[in-house]
Amino acid sequence: MPTAMTEVNLDVFRKYAGLSLPRHVSYPMPTGWQDLDGQEAAAMHGDSRRAESPHDLSLYLHIPFCEALCKFCACNRVIQPKARTGAADTTESYLAALQTDIGRVAESVGTDRPLRQIHWGGGSPTYLTEEQIEKIHRSIEGAFALSPETEIAMELDPRGTTPSLLGTLYRLGFRRMSMGVQDFDRAVQEHIHRIQPFEMVRDVVTACRDAGFCSINFDLIYGMPYQTPDTIRDTVERTITLSPDRVAYYHYAQIPEKIATQRGMDHTKMPDSETKLEMFLIGAELLEAAGYEFIGLDHFARPDEGLALAARSGTLQRNFQGMTTGAGLDLIGAGVSSISNLVDVGFIQNVKETQRYVELIEAGDSPAERGKRLTFDDQVRQAVISQLYCGTSLQPRLIEQRFDIDFGDYFARELGIMQELEADGLVSVDSDGTISVTWPLGRVLLRTVAAVFDAYLDPEAYRVGDRRSFSTNA
Numbered sequence: 001m002p003t004a005m006t007e008v009n010l011d012v013f014r015k016y017a018g019l020s021l022p023r024h025v026s027y028p029m030p031t032g033w034q035d036l037d038g039q040e041a042a043a044m045h046g047d048s049r050r051a052e053s054p055h056d057l058s059l060y061l062h063i064p065f066c067e068a069l070c071k072f073c074a075c076n077r078v079i080q081p082k083a084r085t086g087a088a089d090t091t092e093s094y095l096a097a098l099q100t101d102i103g104r105v106a107e108s109v110g111t112d113r114p115l116r117q118i119h120w121g122g123g124s125p126t127y128l129t130e131e132q133i134e135k136i137h138r139s140i141e142g143a144f145a146l147s148p149e150t151e152i153a154m155e156l157d158p159r160g161t162t163p164s165l166l167g168t169l170y171r172l173g174f175r176r177m178s179m180g181v182q183d184f185d186r187a188v189q190e191h192i193h194r195i196q197p198f199e200m201v202r203d204v205v206t207a208c209r210d211a212g213f214c215s216i217n218f219d220l221i222y223g224m225p226y227q228t229p230d231t232i233r234d235t236v237e238r239t240i241t242l243s244p245d246r247v248a249y250y251h252y253a254q255i256p257e258k259i260a261t262q263r264g265m266d267h268t269k270m271p272d273s274e275t276k277l278e279m280f281l282i283g284a285e286l287l288e289a290a291g292y293e294f295i296g297l298d299h300f301a302r303p304d305e306g307l308a309l310a311a312r313s314g315t316l317q318r319n320f321q322g323m324t325t326g327a328g329l330d331l332i333g334a335g336v337s338s339i340s341n342l343v344d345v346g347f348i349q350n351v352k353e354t355q356r357y358v359e360l361i362e363a364g365d366s367p368a369e370r371g372k373r374l375t376f377d378d379q380v381r382q383a384v385i386s387q388l389y390c391g392t393s394l395q396p397r398l399i400e401q402r403f404d405i406d407f408g409d410y411f412a413r414e415l416g417i418m419q420e421l422e423a424d425g426l427v428s429v430d431s432d433g434t435i436s437v438t439w440p441l442g443r444v445l446l447r448t449v450a451a452v453f454d455a456y457l458d459p460e461a462y463r464v465g466d467r468r469s470f471s472t473n474a
């Protein structure tokens, strides 16, 4: 049993665990974006360039295709075996639409604004051929202002990653790789339909290092059927032997009412909340003992890695990729379902169906489906929630200075609840009003603390969950 487990008051943990609450990859969460239709939303791209001093840019690109389905997967993906009739044509028409999208979105945000980061996510970008990747990369180069310092990252599926592909990515300027590992246990892999032996991951890591990539991230998931504290210990220990620079240690997000393919998981074999707590703490203790720093809700990074440096310098942010560097950049989304997150302006999301996305672009229309323009209250609460996730403490003084409000007046109801959470040991409140999230209980239930400040949730959501279907908090 992990040492921290003995410090957790299990009665309190049980009171708050297992509730349906957001992970706050945005504030407001997309469930609160009803304000704008696609056309109104897309116009916000232009607003971002008219800011007094426009922010530099970060680009997110969505490649939805995957060769086979992993049953747990909650991402926007299209399962399309390459051998399937018509697969090559569907991919080509998607990529043609994506190129048009990149060009148009660059025009509307301004092609001269420095592009600091590019992230290729999915789905599986490694589904594409090297030629297809290079073609899209050249479109980005042609449309945006890249520099040698632009950080370029890709999500790799180790099952489709070859040394040749890695060599091409390095040549094009990619330096950061993130790979889906999930779990090394064979029985778990069989159940989730993702067979990926340890040796395969080890070989891809070696090939990444040989190619020269400076940062490697592993995605792991705990809390799935057939996982036990022992299998998790083994997976994390094996992970540590491969020395990734970052580890995203995700709690399994289970929303079968929204994600039909998750109904194929044997949920009778799911670990209960207390076992998941034990799994989380096993992972956290092993990673910390191996020198990783715990960041935000579910990330770990080596102290000299960008994420840990960003946490120390205050440039960490929470967004749709989890915890990332680059706070203060306008995030521009291209591709199906992608999201633009414009600082102090709002959010824009593209349609979620690939065929519809292609049709809209081919017809000369915007692929945006909905959006949210931030109100003053949204901005204040976004800053509060960001402080909680990125620094795990909330400093009212900073919020007062930035927004010219009296924190005590503005958040009277929320501060009342903080007293309740303090009595339960989730937070501690200092004499200057700083609210710190405790370790381990508060960190494990960080979503509960953040939910108190979310004006779009039911007011009692922090202790009873929200009626909308978010995944469970622990």
Ligand SMILES: C[S@@+](CC[C@H](N)C(=O)[O-])C[C@H]1O[C@@H](n2cnc3c(N)ncnc32)[C@H](O)[C@@H]1O
Pocket: 066, 072, 073, 074, 075, 121, 122, 123, 124, 155, 156, 157, 158, 179, 180, 181, 182, 219, 220, 221, 250, 251, 252, 253, 254
């Ligand atoms: C787009 S995938 C990563 C790249 C590639 N498709 C792969 O799987 O190797 C993004 C990550 O989201 C995480 N993920 C997907 N579904 C999840 C779920 N239901 N709960 C928690 N994490 C999930 C997985 O860890 C996965 O690696």
Ligand code: SF4
Pocket: 065, 066, 068, 069, 070, 073, 074, 075, 077, 122, 123, 124, 157, 180
């Ligand atoms: S986890 Fe990755 S490879 Fe598996 S279905 Fe999801 S996006 Fe595709």
